[in-house]
Amino acid sequence: MTDGVAERSRPRDRILETAQDMFHKHGIKGVGVDAITEAAGTNKMTLYRHFESKDELIVECLRATAAKASRIWDEVEAKHPGDKLAQLHAWVQKASELLSADSRGCDMANAAVELTETDHPARRVIKELKEAQREKLVALCRDAGIGQAELLADTLSLLLEGARVSMQSVGAEGPSAQFVRMAESLIASFRAR
């Protein structure tokens, strides 16, 4: 007899997936390992056989979510193969959809807010992954023929980051509701330069 959906996968995978979800929803410090293992249908000992500490689990979760997020680049590429400018617009569209679908923002940014210890292992990973994302966006802008590609990419980054954190403070009806309009007119003004 096959149990529920996630029940058939291996404990390590269930733990990782459940932890991602719970960290995302309730924050890292708002979730204990007991709650994670229980929700994952396993137990604490099994968690500590696969991850040497909660901190390592956190790092692994961040890597996993970043890997998931990086798939949107493939989607954008697949949607408009070769047409970099169309891909940039698609990126804006996709970002806006993700904004609407979820109001808890970016896991990495949220983790950076929560984990204040400067030597926390997650901080290296966060910086690393965020820089990789930035480089992808810069490349996209450059390949789309934008003159000041770095500046546009950085501005779009800040807008999106701001939208994600603003949603958590004032909700989806606040400034973040105008994200697409802002991003599009920004791209237009950079193209006109």
Add this chain to the structure above:
Amino acid sequence: MTDGVAERSRPRDRILETAQDMFHKHGIKGVGVDAITEAAGTNKMTLYRHFESKDELIVECLRATAAKASRIWDEVEAKHPGDKLAQLHAWVQKASELLSADSRGCDMANAAVELTETDHPARRVIKELKEAQREKLVALCRDAGIGQAELLADTLSLLLEGARVSMQSVGAEGPSAQFVRMAESLIASFRAR
């Protein structure tokens, strides 16, 4: 004999000030009430005589920091009395200075990230205070003769919010370093419309 600087103020004030500082530096969930009272040179009982719970202390801290932040509006007004456009530029300048001076971002946004319970008393306060700040910026843009004042204000808000959270992820040398340039060219393009 007069003791140290803060030692002569009343316990309640010291607790409030110390809590603000520690919440800001280490996050709300990263600081216990014991640590606060010890750093404030008092004890837990005294804290609970003045605040009925840690949650109430959090709310009071947020109100206090918002009150502090609202003083920059007075400074901006005092610097360029009557000249609303100059005040807008001064606001950008001031925001940038605060960015450079501190890398832990906005206490209210950080609190919203940490306090995920939808019915947490702090969430009302955060929304309330953030909306008040937004209205001030909208008014400044409008009075400075900007056509789409709301849109400019919201865009500037997201840029600043994004810069503050980005600093915590990738540091001060990341996209947030370009905040002034972004904000200024944004204002310029809105003025040209």
Add this chain to the structure above:
DNA sequence: CTAGGGTGTTACCGGTCTGTAACTTCCAGC
């Protein structure tokens, strides 16, 4: 001098946290 309120001290409550030890159970591969 005295009364009383604000403050400090100590100890404690029940709960939760990360992490571990020792043991049992299950199940797949041989």
Add this chain to the structure above:
DNA sequence: GCTGGAAGTTACAGACCGGTAACACCCTAG
């Protein structure tokens, strides 16, 4: 069918959490 390793179970350690009770103290207003 047996065996070996992965997974589950229970209990626990030690620290910390928010919050409270009881009591001693001090300092100031009358």
